[in-house]
Amino acid sequence: MSTPCACLFFDIDGVIRDVSRSYRRALADTVEYFTGGAYRPSQREIDDLKAEGCWNNDWEGSRELIYRYFERQGKPRCQVPLDYERLVIFFEERYSGQNWSGYIQDEPLLVDVAYFQALDQAQIRWGFVSGATRDSAEYVLKHRLGLDRLLLVAMEDAPGKPDPTGLRMAYHQATAQETVPAFYVGDTVADMQTVVNARKEQATTPWIALGVIPPHVNPEDRQRYGDRLRAAGANAVFEHTRDITPRVVAAFLRQLADCDSNCGQ
Template sequence: MKVDAVVLDIDGVLVDVADSYRRAIVESVLCVYGDTIPKRDVQLFKNAGGFNNDWELTHATALYILARNEGLAYDLASFTDAIEASGGGLAGARTVIANAVDPDVRERIYAEWDRERLTTVFQQLYLGNELYRKLHDREPDLDADGFIHDEPVLVTPDTVAWLADQPLGIVTGRPAAEAAIALDRTGIDVLDERLFTMDSDTPGKPAPDALISLTERFDGEANRVAFAGDTLDDIKTVHNAADADPEREYYAIGVQSGGLSGERGRQAFENAGADEIIETVNELPTILGS
């Protein structure tokens, strides 16, 4: 596969977030509501689509816990399947709740659903006290060391060196400041105009806007672009870009170092239409050429 440019996601591709972002999701809900889901089940929400933003995934998890406590009949797998069937994301979760419970029950659930507090707790747990003060300019009300320090780097120095020789871009759901921290840890240097984050003025994945806009910013003509990500939304992003921008060729590479590992993950990527499936980002030099 010969391409003119390489685009990467960060989480699950360059750094392992199982004990940082995913831990923050489940522990934020536990902290606020005293109940939560197993960390492994976060992947069910990711597979439902539309949860590129982990704050919204946290909100949806809390919504499920609150609804379950009010007698929601769905188990988590059924709930996330219904979210997928309802269009994915937090809007899909709200649709499922609206259709599954009586109006008075729904109002009780929403009265308890404190999205602002969930996000605040998430940021404190993830960043820890020092970074939370620095990035949010406010005093934390929890005592947290910060899960951000538990993000093993997945990309090797040899791969970083190879990436440095490629036209390279990043499309991530992280806030810009947190993306900068992760990239600094990996040693990867990306031009500001080639970095799209939660703070960029584009819709989140699987909308194709960021990927297309990034492709237009590569020097010269980038007509063949590979995007490597660890979720099904990353694959959908590529297909959506190909539909919206038929003058270029976009290739979807599924990376199994996130939640979609093993044969089951490979099958999920194949079903989603990935052009290539690799175990780690460190296989990119082999499949894309030296």
């Protein structure tokens, strides 16, 4: 296997597929159901939760918003009779449904096969590091997007982000050379922090964090959302995943080469 010029890894939710009417809808449904219909979080409230950097798992995020609602009502979370397994089942009934008949079928794709073919032609190795379940990730990547080969690290394979284990696993599957620059494209604070943490654990690799503002963010909130990603460690922030082209990757590689040259003088 030849050495690539770079490795480009993608989160899936909000980067490859628009989950505003699927995962996020299932999350809001779950919170509403387990608060007895008293509280349904808005998209901005979900964004604010994810901006804390530790709620990449939507099952856990649902549970946290439920607990916080009852705490605002003066009821400690230790007194909330919340069955997490039942919560997960409720969430998945709405998101996955029977034979993928749930909200997952309403997810617009944000890239196409031609996008990845262009990366191949530029000798950029690519893959996916996602907190989605493997079944859900493979459904969108194989059956909807039409990718016939996958480098995928999913929920079952590694600890949740911002732990960098999954990103490092994908990198070592992509190349045996630890000096090949690695890009990670994500839409959350946790995604950016994952890259920051990878730098700490694998300092020989140039790690670059690329933020994408997901489609659900309103025009008036997009600057604020991008600033959050930059504050969390994004080297650059893009409006759309498809804006991250081989030419953009090449520009970053030139910057790295210039830095190495200047540092060596």
